[in-house]
Structures are given as structure tokens and as C-alpha cells.
Amino acid sequence: MLVFIIRRVLQSALALLVMSALIFVGVFAIGNPIDILINPQADQAEIARATAALGLDQPLWVQYWEFLRNAFTGDLGRSFSHNIPAVQLIFERMPATVELALCAMVIAILLGIPLGLVAGLKPDAWYSKTIMAGSILGFSLPTFWVGLMLIMIFSVFLGWLPSTGRGHTTLLLGVPVSFLNWDGLVHLMMPALNLALFKLSLLIRLTRAGTREAMLQDYVKFARAKGLPLRRIVGVHVLKNILIPIVTVIGLEFGSLIAFAIVTETIFAWPGMGKLLIDSINVLDRPVIVAYVLIIVCMFVIINLIVDLLYSLLDPRVRLAGARA
Amino acid sequence: MIARLMSALAMLIASACMMSAAAAAALSIGLGADVTSIDPHSNNAAPNNSIAEQIFNKLIENDARQQPQPGLAESWRAIDDLTWEFKLRRGVKFHDGSGFTAADVAFSIERPGILNAPGGFTIYTRSIVDKIIVDPYTIRLKTATPYPNMPTDMAGLIIVSSQAAKGAVSSDFDSGKAAIGTGPWKFVRYIKGDRIELIRNDNYWGRKPVWDRVTFRLITSDPSRIAALLAGDVQMIEIVPTADYAKLKTNKDITVFTTISNRMIHLHLDSNRDKSPFVTDKSGAPLEKNPFKDARVRHAISKAINRTAIVERVMEGLAIPAGQLMPEGFFGVSPNLKPEDFDPDGARKLLAEAGYPDGFGLTLHGPNNRYVNDDQIVQAVAQMLTRVGIITKVETLPFSVYVSRANKLDFSAALLGWGVTTGEATYPLRSLVATYNQAKGLGTWNWSRYSNPQADTLLEQALATVDTSKREKLLQQATELVINDYGIIPLHYQVNTWAARKNLVYTPRTDERTYAHEVRANP
Numbered sequence: 142m143l144v145f146i147i148r149r150v151l152q153s154a155l156a157l158l159v160m161s162a163l164i165f166v167g168v169f170a171i172g173n174p175i176d177i178l179i180n181p182q183a184d185q186a187e188i189a190r191a192t193a194a195l196g197l198d199q200p201l202w203v204q205y206w207e208f209l210r211n212a213f214t215g216d217l218g219r220s221f222s223h224n225i226p227a228v229q230l231i232f233e234r235m236p237a238t239v240e241l242a243l244c245a246m247v248i249a250i251l252l253g254i255p256l257g258l259v260a261g262l263k264p265d266a267w268y269s270k271t272i273m274a275g276s277i278l279g280f281s282l283p284t285f286w287v288g289l290m291l292i293m294i295f296s297v298f299l300g301w302l303p304s305t306g307r308g309h310t311t312l313l314l315g316v317p318v319s320f321l322n323w324d325g326l327v328h329l330m331m332p333a334l335n336l337a338l339f340k341l342s343l344l345i346r347l348t349r350a351g352t353r354e355a356m357l358q359d360y361v362k363f364a365r366a367k368g369l370p371l372r373r374i375v376g377v378h379v380l381k382n383i384l385i386p387i388v389t390v391i392g393l394e395f396g397s398l399i400a401f402a403i404v405t406e407t408i409f410a411w412p413g414m415g416k417l418l419i420d421s422i423n424v425l426d427r428p429v430i431v432a433y434v435l436i437i438v439c440m441f442v443i444i445n446l447i448v449d450l451l452y453s454l455l456d457p458r459v460r461l462a463g464a465r466a
Numbered sequence: 467m468i469a470r471l472m473s474a475l476a477m478l479i480a481s482a483c484m485m486s487a488a489a490a491a492a493l494s495i496g497l498g499a500d501v502t503s504i505d506p507h508s509n510n511a512a513p514n515n516s517i518a519e520q521i522f523n524k525l526i527e528n529d530a531r532q533q534p535q536p537g538l539a540e541s542w543r544a545i546d547d548l549t550w551e552f553k554l555r556r557g558v559k560f561h562d563g564s565g566f567t568a569a570d571v572a573f574s575i576e577r578p579g580i581l582n583a584p585g586g587f588t589i590y591t592r593s594i595v596d597k598i599i600v601d602p603y604t605i606r607l608k609t610a611t612p613y614p615n616m617p618t619d620m621a622g623l624i625i626v627s628s629q630a631a632k633g634a635v636s637s638d639f640d641s642g643k644a645a646i647g648t649g650p651w652k653f654v655r656y657i658k659g660d661r662i663e664l665i666r667n668d669n670y671w672g673r674k675p676v677w678d679r680v681t682f683r684l685i686t687s688d689p690s691r692i693a694a695l696l697a698g699d700v701q702m703i704e705i706v707p708t709a710d711y712a713k714l715k716t717n718k719d720i721t722v723f724t725t726i727s728n729r730m731i732h733l734h735l736d737s738n739r740d741k742s743p744f745v746t747d748k749s750g751a752p753l754e755k756n757p758f759k760d761a762r763v764r765h766a767i768s769k770a771i772n773r774t775a776i777v778e779r780v781m782e783g784l785a786i787p788a789g790q791l792m793p794e795g796f797f798g799v800s801p802n803l804k805p806e807d808f809d810p811d812g813a814r815k816l817l818a819e820a821g822y823p824d825g826f827g828l829t830l831h832g833p834n835n836r837y838v839n840d841d842q843i844v845q846a847v848a849q850m851l852t853r854v855g856i857i858t859k860v861e862t863l864p865f866s867v868y869v870s871r872a873n874k875l876d877f878s879a880a881l882l883g884w885g886v887t888t889g890e891a892t893y894p895l896r897s898l899v900a901t902y903n904q905a906k907g908l909g910t911w912n913w914s915r916y917s918n919p920q921a922d923t924l925l926e927q928a929l930a931t932v933d934t935s936k937r938e939k940l941l942q943q944a945t946e947l948v949i950n951d952y953g954i955i956p957l958h959y960q961v962n963t964w965a966a967r968k969n970l971v972y973t974p975r976t977d978e979r980t981y982a983h984e985v986r987a988n989p
Binding site: 171173175177180183185190191194224229233234237289296305306307407412413416417422423424425 | 500502503505508509510511582583584586587588589592622635636637640657658659660661683684685686687689690693694696697698699835864865866867869870871873884885887888893896897904907908910911
């Protein structure tokens with residue numbers, strides 16, 4: 142177990158190093174941040190001053206070396222356009238995104254698994270077909286279009302929900318969250334639903350396929366023969382067996398929800414970090430881009446680790462790779 | 467006055483039923499671009515300046531047509547060629563109650579130079595070699611050479627409190643600790659990527675806002691901003707997308723405000739090199755000669771472009787054909803220059819005279835996320851050029867990629883937009899068409915590397931002439947020389963747009979600023 146975790150940490154460190162180098166080269170290849178940041182009124186001397194102030198006059202490898210040296214002390218650089226530390230900027234915006242992603246995930250799980258079970262147990266019923274047709278729509282409609290339609294219907298025509306923004310936040314353990322007050326909650330509903338739609342469809346399909354397969358297995362037949370009620374067969378035996386792929390997907394998809402909620406955040410003007418990333422890429426704010434990606438890599442590593450640990454809880458046959466090593 | 471406020475209040479409640487009565491004297495505005503800092507000296511970008519200028523003041527303020535008005539300075543004059551004197555307004559208080567004096571001006575002039583940031587504000591302060599505080603309400607600024615643009619520069623530099631902003635870094639402004647100004651609004655809260663909240667400064671020295679508080683919401687997605695307005699979540703928005711303009715105008719709950727912008731969209735033609743990277747013959751092989759060195763070819767391109775069609779079709783009427791560097795009413799505009807008439811036959815004739823009777827091949831480059839409909843403008847221009855025999859391909863790029871390549875002179879023909887934030891002609895002349903000169907700081911954005919020694923001389927004379935009417939003459943002459951030599955091909959001036967609920971009135975501004983204190987309720 143410990144060996145397993147240590148190896149994971151080493152692999153992650155390597156991944157972080159490679160990612161940071163890639164982004165440095167990538168941003169360098171795109172263009173010069175000063176060209177965009179500088180006010181057009183600046184003349185050549187002022188441009189040179191600003192370039193030096195941001196350290197961009199150094200050769201790329203020197204800039205990268207400086208970055209690595211500072212990174213070891215926990216300093217990932219200062220945002221060019223916001224002029225505050227990039228990490229601080231990202232962590233200021235992270236709670237909004239994490240809250241949105243968590244809500245979306247909860248919606249997807251609470252609706253997706255039961256609906257998938259229903260569709261898997263009674264595949265030919267009309268309601269199962271409706272559920273499956275709905276999931277196809279959830280898959281195929283583009284997020285930005287659904288988001289705009291939600292705004293048009295619930296805000297512009299019906300006037301029930303606010304169109305954009307985050308609304309009031311309350312502090313929970315020092316972190317601002319919006320689901321604890323009514324204004325925040327009504328602001329949260331539409332973007333969370335919009336973000337959940339795709340994952341919801343995914344979970345419905347995954348659960349349905351798993352259920353259909355599991356229902357044909359010998360252990361289900363045996364349980365039936367033993368006279369167990371259907372509720373117990375499905376709720377305990379089937380669910381436990383189909384949960385491994387579902388947990389894997391939930392884990393991976395949760396990471397991507399946080400990292401790439403960009404479209405939903407932009408449409409609903411949600412002040413999360415996805416919007417920050419897009420804005421930063423547009424002005425080549427390299428410290429923010431690098432810090433963002435490094436934080437996301439760390440997040441994926443942690444999520445994967447949790448998923449692996451969950452496996453061994455769900456399925457006693459799974460032993461973590463460390464045992465083999 | 468009270469009756470007027472009450473009626474505004476009643477209408478607000480009616481129009482935005484979701485709002486509680488207590489919040490009814492509040493205004494909320496949807497902004498179209500991200501505000502990255504409250505620090506007024508950290509990043510010289512228009513969205514940041516627009517907010518900072520409501521919390522703080524400048525010595526000289528611009529009116530809606532960018533004409534200088536007394537701000538924290540009541541009057542200013544050049545007492546000799548090297549000295550400007552500013553008489554400061556008395557009795558002005560900062561939001562923390564401390565008085566405003568010449569020490570705050572001196573501090574604000576120093577701050578951009580010591581701040582470790584991309585900044586871009588030292589352009590307003592670097593000409594100043596010395597500051598002399600004559601008395602608390604008089605300050606003299608010394609320059610090394612005659613410097614007529616001092617009032618223009620002081621209309622760009624924000625004055626902060628020498629006490630509250632002492633040693634402050636940008637995050638101190640974002641938190642509000644140092645965001646102590648003299649402006650019509652006091653800082654309440656700034657949530658990055660989300661909103662800026664301000665409250666009325668009841669001790670403001672100028673015309674007070676009619677609203678108790680204002681919230682600026684950052685809604686950068688165009689359709690979402692429109693939806694927020696239609697849903698009543700915000701009462702006003704800036705930057706109406708051209709595609710929605712016609713529809714909004716017919717909406718009886720909404721008023722649209724428009725005015726000409728200080729932003730001119732134009733083409734740069736690579737006119738100084740012997741070979742140009744994206745000019746080919748008709749089969750696509752590189753051309754030995756650079757046709758743009760010939761003014762007749764540049765003239766032909768100007769004639770081939772149907773500016774009226776671009777304005778009507780691509781811009782849906784939200785633009786005005788351009789014939790020079792700035793729209794009418796700005797300092798240094800020539801009365802003799804008109805937009806070039808569309809004349810494809812004349813263009814073909816000029817091409818033939820220049821030795822290109824069959825035309826040639828060209829790739830036209832442009833950004834695709836910077837100016838209003840920029841990629842469509844480039845496509846339209848390419849088709850017009852192709853019609854007169856210049857077979858034109860189009861390549862559009864995100865601005866971040868585009869601007870770096872253009873600065874490296876990678877292109878043969880490139881589109882650029884130029885907002886004349888200073889409201890006078892030295893700025894576009896100096897940046898866009900003056901001969902590139904690193905030492906003098908001229909031609910910084912002259913992507914054509916166009917060079918006209920005669921115009922350069924006139925410009926340099928103007929830059930050192932303090933007498934206003936003489937300077938205006940010089941600037942007009944320089945502009946005429948450049949435009950008549952087709953050193954730059956103006957296309958159109960943009961139009962700035964705002965849309966608001968019916969009960970609001972906004973005076974549209976050429977400088978794209980959205981000032982909450984200029985929003986009034988309908989009587």
C-alpha cells in the first residue's frame with residue numbers, strides 16, 4: 142500500500158515536470174504576452190521596460206529554470222494581467238467551480254443510477270425507452286446551446302430563475318458557497334443542471350448496460366431461486382457488482398467536470414476557474430496557465446488515487462499494485 | 467428631484483419584479499470584458515480603467531466626446547515651454563475623509579514607475595523630469611523638451627491617495643484597503659470574474675450619481691449578456707452584438723444608445739520591403755517585386771473596397787466608413803479628407819498602370835476575436851480585392867497569435883483596429899504611420915513600415931509645438947500627406963453600443979467607457 146502510494150507520487154512529479162515544460166514551450170510558440178498586455182500607447186522603450194519587468198527578456202530556458210526554482214519554494218509566479226500570485230488567483234476562483242461540479246455530479250448520480258437501473262430492469266417498458274431517448278438527447282445536444290435554451294426558457298420567458306452569475310454566498314468553514322441560501326441556490330440550479338446533463342446521460346447508459354448484463358448472471362438466478370426479494374437482489378447484489386465501472390467513470394468525469402466546466406461557466410457568467418483559464422489563454426497569461434494545469438494534474442492524480450482505494454473497498458479481490466511489486 | 471427619483475423607483479420595481487424594494491435604488495450593469503484589477507496603475511487596459519475612473523479621478527477628465535474637462539485640476543496652462551502648471555480643486559475629500567492635495571498628485575505620478583507590473587502607465591509620466599509643489603493646490607510639472615501633450619497624459623493618469631496607497635500592491639486595491647479615491651463611487655467589493663460593487667459617494671465634488679449603489683456584473687458571453695438584460699437581471703449592458711442590434715431596437719422595453727467610436731479599423735500594406743512574404747503571382751509562386759511599394763497599387767486597393775457594403779452588410783449598420791485616422795470632432799482631424807469612393811474600374815486601371823494588368827495573388831491576415839466582426843470584414847475585403855484581379859486568400863488567427871506574428875512583420879496585408887484613447891492625432895500618427903524608429907519611440911505599430919519623411923518632420927514639429935492652433939495645422943497636414951499617399955487604408959470607425967431598460971438614459975461615449983454615474987433615470 143505504502144509502496145503503491147510512493148510510486149504514484151513519483152509518477153505524478155514526473156508528470157508535473159513534463160506538463161510545465163510543455164506549457165512553457167507552447168505559450169512561447171503562440172506568441173509574446175507583452176504584445177497583448179501592453180497598452181498600445183506604449184512605445185518601444187516602454188515595451189522593453191515591461192518585458193524586463195516580467196522577466197520575458199531572458200532566454201526561454203532561463204525563464205523555465207527560474208520558474209522551477211521558484212516552484213520548489215511553492216511560488217508558481219505572478220499573473221501578468223491580475224498582478225497577484227497565480228496560485229492565489231486560482232484558489233480564489235476554485236470554490237465556485239468545485240461547488241458547481243459537485244452539484245452537477247450529485248444531480249447526475251442521484252438521477253442517473255436509479256433511472257439506469259429502471260431502464261436496465263425493464264428494457265422494453267415505454268418509460269425505459271423514454272429514459273433512453275432522453276439520454277441520447279443529453280449526449281448529443283451541445284452544452285452551450287442547452288445552456289442558452291435554459292436561460293431563454295426559465296429566465297427570459299418564465300422569469301423564474303436568474304439568468305447568470307453566482308448570487309449570494311455564505312461562508313462554510315471559511316469557503317464561500319452558494320447552496321446554503323436561497324438566492325445562491327436559485328443561481329446554482331441552471332448551471333448545475335446544464336453541466337450535469339452529459340454526465341447524467343453517461344451514467345444512465347452505463348448503469349443500464351451493467352444492470353442488463355448482471356441480471357443474466359448465475360448469482361442473480363441463484364438469489365432468485367433462494368427467494369430473495371427483488372429489492373435486495375438489485376439493491377445489494379447487482380448494484381455492488383456494477384458499481385466498479387461506474388465509480389471509475391464518476392471519478393474520471395468529476396475531474397473533467399472541474400477542469401473543463403469552461404463552456405457552462407462562460408454561458409452562465411459563473412466566476413469559476415474555467416473562465417479564468419480561457420481569459421488567461423486569450424492574453425497569454427503564462428503563470429496562470431501553468432499553475433492551472435499543474436493544479437489540475439495534481440487533482441487528477443488525487444482523484445485516481447481515491448478511485449483505486451475505493452476499488453479495494455468495493456471488491457475485496459482487487460489488491461493494490463503494491464502487493465505485486 | 468425627489469419626485470423624479472420616486473418615479474424612477476416605481477418604474478424599476480415594475481420592470482424588475484424579482485428585486486426587493488430595498489434594493490430598488492440600485493443599478494446593475496452587465497459588462498462585456500473582464501476586469502482584472504482594481505489597481506489603477508497595474509494594467510492599462512480599457513475595462514480596468516473604466517471601473518477605476520469611477521472610484522478615482524484624474525486631473526483632467528474626458529467628456530463623452532473625449533474633450534478635456536476640469537477634473538481634480540480646475541485649470542492648467544503652460545507657463546513656459548518646459549513647465550506645465552496645474553491649479554488643483556480645493557475642498558476635495560478622499561473616501562476616507564482625508565483632503566486631496568498636490569502631494570497626492572506627486573505620489574500618483576511616481577507610482578507607475580515603481581510598480582512591478584506590466585503597467586503601461588509610465589507612458590503618461592515619463593516625460594516629467596521634475597515635480598514642484600508650489601502650494602498644496604498648485605503643482606508644476608517640468609519636462610526636458612517642449613511637451614504639448616501633458617494635458618492629454620494627465621487625462622490618462624489616475625490620482626490615488628498618497629496615504630492609503632502608500633506601499634500598496636495590487637491585491638490591496640482588490641481587497642479595497644487601498645481603493646480610496648475621490649470619485650463618485652466608493653469601493654465595496656470586487657469578486658474576480660463575477661462582479662464589482664460600488665456605493666455612492668455622498669461627498670462627491672461633482673454631479674452625484676442618482677443611484678445608491680451599483681453592481682457591475684462581468685458577463686463576457688454575448689448571448690448571455692443580452693439574456694440577462696431581457697430577463698431583467700441587469701438594467702443595462704454594454705457592447706451589444708451587431709447580430710442582436712436590429713432585434714433589440716424593436717423591443718419596446720429596451721432603449722439602445724449608440725455613438726461613433728474612437729476606434730478605426732484599417733489595413734496595413736507591407737510597403738517598404740523589396741519582397742513581401744504573402745504576395746504571389748496568380749499561380750501562387752512568390753513574386754520577385756513587392757507591389758505595395760507602389761502607391762498606385764495601394765490606391766487601387768483602397769478603391770476596390772466597398773466601405774458602404776461592409777458597413778451595411780457585415781456591420782449591420784453599426785459602423786461608419788472611414789477616410790482618415792480619427793472620426794470628426796477629434797483634435798487634428800483634417801476637413802479635406804473623405805472616405806474613398808468605391809470604384810472597381812478605377813482600381814483595375816491603377817493596377818494596369820502600375821504594371822499589374824492581370825493582378826496578383828495575396829493572403830490577407832486578420833484577427834478573429836478582437837474587433838467587432840473582424841473575421842467577416844477580412845473575408846469581405848478579400849472578395850472585393852479578388853473582384854479587381856488581386857486573387858486574395860484569407861487567414862484569420864486568434865489575436866494572441868496574430869499580434870505577435872504581425873509585430874514580427876510576418877504578413878503582407880493585415881487588419882488592425884486603433885482606438886484613439888487620447889482623442890488627438892499625435893497618437894495614431896506616432897504609432898501607426900511614423901517611420902519606425904526605436905530610439906525616438908516612433909512607428910511602434912507601423913506594421914507596413916511605411917515611411918514618409920515629410921510627414922515625420924511635420925509630426926515631430928507638432929510633438930514639440932505647445933501652441934494649440936499651430937499644432938492642429940501641423941497634425942492635419944501630416945495626416946493628409948499619409949492618407950493621400952495611402953500609407954494606411956482606413957476601412958471604418960466602429961460604433962459603441964449600450965442597451966438599457968426603457969426607464970434609463972445613458973449618454974453614449976466615444977471612448978467605450980461605461981460610467982454608472984452617467985446613467986440617469988427617465989424623468
